[in-house]
Amino acid sequence: MKQRIHYRELEGGIGFWVLLAGFGVLIALGLASVHYMETYGHWVTGMTNQVVWGIPHVFAVFLIVAASGVLNTASVASVFARTPYKPLAPLSGLLSITLLIGGLAVLVLDLGHSDRILVAMTHYNFRSIFAWNIFLYIGFMLVVAIYLWFNMERRMNRYIRPVGFVAFVWRITLTTGTGSIFGFLIARDAYDSALMGPMFVIMSFSFGLAIYILVLMSSYAGSGRPLGDATLRRLKNLLGVFIAAVLYFLAIFHLTNLYWAQHVGVEEFILFGGNVYTWLFWGGQVLLGGLVPLALLYSPATGNSRFWIAVSSVLVILGGLALVYVIIIGGQAYPLDLFPGKAVSSTFYDGVINTYTPSLPEILLGISGIAISLAATMVAIKFLPFLPVSLKDEVVEPPATPPAPATAEAHA
Numbered sequence: 435m436k437q438r439i440h441y442r443e444l445e446g447g448i449g450f451w452v453l454l455a456g457f458g459v460l461i462a463l464g465l466a467s468v469h470y471m472e473t474y475g476h477w478v479t480g481m482t483n484q485v486v487w488g489i490p491h492v493f494a495v496f497l498i499v500a501a502s503g504v505l506n507t508a509s510v511a512s513v514f515a516r517t518p519y520k521p522l523a524p525l526s527g528l529l530s531i532t533l534l535i536g537g538l539a540v541l542v543l544d545l546g547h548s549d550r551i552l553v554a555m556t557h558y559n560f561r562s563i564f565a566w567n568i569f570l571y572i573g574f575m576l577v578v579a580i581y582l583w584f585n586m587e588r589r590m591n592r593y594i595r596p597v598g599f600v601a602f603v604w605r606i607t608l609t610t611g612t613g614s615i616f617g618f619l620i621a622r623d624a625y626d627s628a629l630m631g632p633m634f635v636i637m638s639f640s641f642g643l644a645i646y647i648l649v650l651m652s653s654y655a656g657s658g659r660p661l662g663d664a665t666l667r668r669l670k671n672l673l674g675v676f677i678a679a680v681l682y683f684l685a686i687f688h689l690t691n692l693y694w695a696q697h698v699g700v701e702e703f704i705l706f707g708g709n710v711y712t713w714l715f716w717g718g719q720v721l722l723g724g725l726v727p728l729a730l731l732y733s734p735a736t737g738n739s740r741f742w743i744a745v746s747s748v749l750v751i752l753g754g755l756a757l758v759y760v761i762i763i764g765g766q767a768y769p770l771d772l773f774p775g776k777a778v779s780s781t782f783y784d785g786v787i788n789t790y791t792p793s794l795p796e797i798l799l800g801i802s803g804i805a806i807s808l809a810a811t812m813v814a815i816k817f818l819p820f821l822p823v824s825l826k827d828e829v830v831e832p833p834a835t836p837p838a839p840a841t842a843e844a845h846a
Contacts, residue, residue, distance in 0.1 A: 439521050439829060441586070441819035444657050450816070457809035464802020467795035468543045479796050484788040485766045489759075490544040493800030496641065496758045497537030497807060498571075498612055499634055502605040503642025505530040505578065507669075509605075512581075512598025518668060518831045522650070524820040527582045529646060529811060530605070531575055536807030538571060540800060563615050570608040577601045586819070609638045616761065623700040624765030629690065633683040637754065640676035644750035647673065649811065651744055653821060662827035663738070670743045674731040677750060681724045684757075700768045703787070704760060711764035714756040723753010763790055 444450070471479060481488040508526035511519035542551050558565040581601045584590040613634025616625040647669050654661040688705060691697035704711050727746035729736075736742035767788045815821055822829075 440823045441524065441821060442823050443817055443819055444653065444812075444815045444821060446657075446812075446816050449656060450812070454809060454812050457805040457812070460798075460805035461802050461809065463798045464540075464543070464805070467798040467802070468548075470795050471799075472548075479793045480791045481796075482788065482790070485763065485790040487762050487766060488544075488790065489763075489792040489796045490540050490799045490803075492755065492759045492762055493803050494537045494540040494544070495612065495762065496755055497533050497540070497803055499609060499638045499758075500641040500645055500754075501530045501533035501537060501638075502574075502609040502612075502635075503638030503640065504533060504646050505601065505605050506639050506642060507646055508581065508585075509598060509602045512585075512594050513602045515595070518665065521822045521825060521830055522646075522665070523585055524582060525650065525653075525815070526646060527578050527585065527601075528814050528820050529649060529807075530578050530642075532807045532810040532814070533642075533645070534571060534575060535810060536803040536805075539806050540803035543799060563611060563618050567608075567611050567615070570604070570611050574604055574608050577604050605638075606635060609635045616765070621770055622765050622768075623697050623771055624704065624761070624768055626697070627687065627691065629683070629687045633680075633687055636676065636679045636683050637757070640673065640680050640750055641754040643669065643673045643676060644747040644754075647747045648744060648751075649808075651740065653815060654825065657821075659821070660824050660826045662825050662830055664827040665825050665830055666740065666743060667738070670731050670737070670746070673747070673750065674728055677724055677728050677731075681720065684719070696771075700765075703768050704764055709787075711760045711767065714764075715760050718756025719753045719760070722749050723756060727753075766790070 479488060505526055507519055508523040508530075510516045511523040511526075542548050545551065555568060558568075560566070577597075578601055581594070581597050584594045584597050610631040613630040613632070616622075617627055617630030619625040647666070650669075651661065651666070653659075688701060691701045703709070704715060706712065727749045730742045730746045730749075731737055767790060769786060769788070
C-alpha cells in the first residue's frame, strides 16, 4: 500500500543556528563591501572601463542560471508526472526563488548606484534584452510562488500540472534570455553566438541540480531524517546526463567558433592562450567540473557513495563558476573588434588584452549572494513544511502489491 508523505518544518538544533549565523556574517561582509565600493567608487575594485563586469557578475549570473535549473526536479514531477520526484518538488521551488533573490541582490548591489534600480524598473527600452529580463525575473518568482501554493495546498493539487507547465516554459525562457544577453552582444567575439541561449539552458540544469543535491543531503543529514538511496541514485544519474550535455554544448560552441574565421582569434586566446582563462576552462570546467564528476558518478567504486556524490556536486558547482568566469571575464579581456576587417591603431587599448584581478570587496559581495540564498532557504524550511519527514525508498516509491493468488474456489 502506498504511504502518505508527510511534510514538516525542519528541527534545528545548535548546529542550525551556528550555520545560519555564519551565513549572516558573510551577508554582513558583503554589505560592508558594498558600502566601501559605494563610498570610494569602483576604482577600488579590479574593474576598469574595459572590464566592466567583474566577479560579482560571475556569482550573480551563476545564481540566476542555477535558479532556473534547480526547478528541474519540480518540473520532472509535475510536467512529466514522475511520481518519485513529487516529494522533492517543494524544496525545488523554494530553492529556485531563493537562488534568484541571491543572484539579483548581487546584481543590484554591484550597479554603483543601487537606488537607481527604480529607474530601470520604471523606464523600459524594449529593444534591450536587459529590459526583457526584468519581466522574466519578476514573473518567474510569481509563477513559482503560485506553483508552490498549488503544490502544498491539497485542494489545489488538481491544477498543479498546468501551473507546472507554465513554470517550465517560463524558466526555459528566462535562462534563454540570460544567455541571450551575451549572444546578442555582437561587438564581443567571445559572446556573439546563437548557441549562447540553449547552452545556458543546459548549464542551468547541471548547476541547479548539483546545488539541489547538496542542499537535500545536508538538510536530511543535519536533521536526522531518512533519505533513501534510490532517490539519490536517480538524482546523481540525472546529474551525470546534464554534465555530459554541458560538455557536448561546449564542444559544439567552440568548434563552431573555430570554423568561423572572425572568431578564431578569441578561440585561440581562450583555448590555447596559456592564460588564466585557458587554465580555468580546461582545468576548471572540462576536467574538474566535467570529466572527474562523470567518472565519480558512474564508477562502480564511487557511484553509490554519498560522500562521492557530494564531492561530484561540489566539483560541478566550482566548474560552473569557472565556466561563467571564462565567459564573462574572458570575453571582456579579449580586445573589441569595433571595425571588422579594418586595421585600427591608437593609444586607447586597441588590440590590447585587458587585465582584471578581482578585489576582496568584489569577492565578498559575490559570496554574500550565495549566503543570502542559503540563509533564506534555511529560514524557510525551518518555519514552513517544505521537506518530507521521510524519503525512505519504500515511502517515495513503495513496491507494487502483488495480486492475490488464485484459489480453487475462485476457479470453481
